Amino acid sequence: MSDLRNADAGWQEQLANAYKSFGLPRLIIAGMLVVLLIAAPLVGANFWMQITNVINRFSWNSVLVLAMVPMVHSGCGLNFGLPLGIISGLLGATISLEMGFTGPMSFAMAIAIATPFAILFGIGYGWLLNKIKGGEMMIATYVGFSSVSFMCMMWLLLPYRKPDMVWGYAGTGLRTTISLEGYYDQILAKFLQIRIGDLVIPTGSLLFFALLAFMMWAFLHTKTGTAMTAVGSNPTFARAAGINVDKMRMLSVVLSTWLAAIGILVYQQGFGFIQLYMAPFNMALPAVSAILIGGASVNKASIANVIIGTILFQGIVTMTPTVMNNAIHMDISEVLRMVVSNGMILYALTRKTEANS
Amino acid sequence: MSDHVPLLEMKNVAKDFFGNQVLKDINLTLESGQVLGLVGENGAGKSTLMKILFGMTEIQETGGYDGDVMLNGKKLHFTSPFDALAEGIGMVHQEFSLIPGFTATENILLNREPQKKSVVSEVFGERLNTLDRKSMKQKADGAIDKMGMHIDGEMVISDMPVGHKQFTEIARELSKEQLKLLILDEPTAVLTEREAEVLLESIRGMAARGIAVIFITHRLQEILNVCDKVVVMRDGVIVRDVASKDTNVSEITRWMVGRTVDSDTQMHRKPPETRTIMSIRKLWVDMPGETVRNVNLDVREGEILGIGGLAGQGKLGIPNGIMGLYSAGGQVTFDGKEIPLNSPRTCLDSQLAFVSEDRRGVGLLLDESLEWNIAFPAMQIQNKFLKNYLGGLIKWRDEKAIADVTRQYIEELQIKCTSSRQKAKQLSGGNQQKVCLAKAFALEPKFLFVSEPTRGIDVGAKALVLDALKKFNRENGVTVVMISSELEELRQICDRIAIVSGGRIAGILPATDSSESFGALMVSKVV
């Protein structure tokens, strides 16, 4: 009987189903992006440069969004404590530079040095989250906030000496932004870079993300990854099946923190600067929003959610200001960027968090 | 009588979940003060029909329903349970919907608390009214009294035995003054016969006060005891709608399953005189509502041992304590080795397995597929269903092996589902129960604890599940300890039955002993 119904359901129902599984909000946002892309050449913006921009932004941010996945899977919720991982990355970056590494080596060393910090911080953060089950996201926000504040002091006090990193007149204390020229600026982006007219594809950055995303995907298909997902789905079930729930949660927090550290290094190589002090604080919400817009919920997130969400979020945030600027010939791009980005964040956080796909 | 309008009328109601038709052409009527018994196999569509009547959002979210629901002749289309509540419909769900950290009184009056005005609230609006604790207690106690079952209004839900939780839910519905129609979805599944009898009595009381009741159960005798009419469903359609005085249990069973189910004619074997495989000494378990005080028990290899007793006396605490789910103390030796308590992993590693009575809380990953649910413990504990790469460094999920084993159990236990990838939460209650059993079978344990294994399972499937347990015991030599509130069921398959009372073993009798001697043991040490 039911088969019969399915057979003559026809294309309309199929379309309706596809629409259901993709979700109306995501369709609307994707539609907006398409409109912006069409509008761009009409108002005189270079279409291929716009595409390049969006791809670039994607390549900078995608690893940070990927960092959300492990904690979501283990039921620790959205990682509002992302700044903690970012700080590990910043420590890796600044120490690598301070030690005098340059070029590709400075990037490799930044990763190598950031890793122990991320693991250490992740363990502390995970321990805290295990103490307070149920209120993870609130604690995560506090952790993010206080770690950023604490590091604001430390960036001034730590004995960094390298002239191109510290304030010129004082000779101590790190600058708010440090140029990466000569270090690892564009180090991934330039690898196998493709240029077709105005279109530039940062192949290396994309491959790097693809590698990490593949590793994440593969991890979730292993025995341990399965256990982590089960812990997020029903911790009591997992415990009754002999899983050490706290250990799994800890592992997920360490993974998230480490990915955030790597994520900020990837961001820096694309952007060309290390940003210190309050900067890490502004990285968490866009990443959280991107994965939510990608269709993740508080305890389900897939690699597809990461990719779709980052493209949609970064696409809208980069395209809107340029298109508007070109349309009204007035430079309000920074204001617009703020408005759009915060609007998207607000929307993402208030939407009903049912998982899609 | 042509202008008489019934209280409730359903006309041509139909429902499908994305193409899977689960209800077709449902027509039924119900008068005030009538009790309607709704029966049918697992997955027949009983809960779904009631969810439609109660306006559950799950129905809206899955595409709504067809047909009409009319109350007092007025066509209604609820979009949320609040609409249904406003019309005087109450529902007690198959799965509990109480807030664990609140007391019974608070749960009973949730969102309808009598409030006191204060200066603050006069100024800032009624959200700042304070709760009127005294009249709350009065109201809640009134509702509890109406049931004729004593429960402590001050007790926090998470500390209660299941039976009391069930009564709290019913009291919550009863305390609603404008209640006209009450839906009870398998309220007796978690109750012992004695408690169920109290509940049936209170149903009769409700009917006498003019409340219409729809009562779903798999214990068919209850239907005959309390209902005015019986509606039998099979595969989403109503196959019979008769007055209950004109029928009997075996007839109803035949309508439900479309064949005759042998009312068990089991030949009891002689209890095996084997060595002791598990010995329990001075066990205490701190399980809220099911405290175990001092249990000494020897389980013989290869037997099926039943554990029975009244709700709240501690029978459920025994397996939960031994398997490490609640904190416990004492000494448990299994197969010559001492089992450390409070460590689920070591129990599982020694090839013990446990099917919990709390299928939603402990038993299932509701948001995951049947495949995951069934394969997960075996994968994690015994490294089954995994492919090894790089010399075992990478343990990759073997999706095919997982799908195969799941399909095998779907067939063996006749789990009603659309595919092995269906999410566990989309199955009917009885089918979820079967998944829990399959999960334990997939572990191929040496020793199996099963707690309330037939909870919510229909008559046909019950025989199937009990047979599966028996087969598991006879063919694989697995020792089974089965905990159940249904004495009859224990007597059907067990070799010996231990009765727990007051957190201690009151006595162990062969299953062939008379019901009276078991009954006497049950109340011997009640605290």
Ligand SMILES: Nc1ncnc2c1ncn2[C@@H]1O[C@H](COP(=O)(O)OP(=O)(O)OP(=O)(O)O)[C@@H](O)[C@H]1O
């Ligand atoms: N949310 C859902 N999505 C898809 N299918 C569902 C959903 N809820 C129920 N079903 C299907 O509808 C059918 C009827 O389920 P229902 O829960 O009404 O059965 P039931 O008669 O109450 O059975 P039981 O005695 O086991 O409780 C089942 O086959 C079930 O798998």
Ligand SMILES: [Mg+2]
């Ligand atoms: Mg049901």
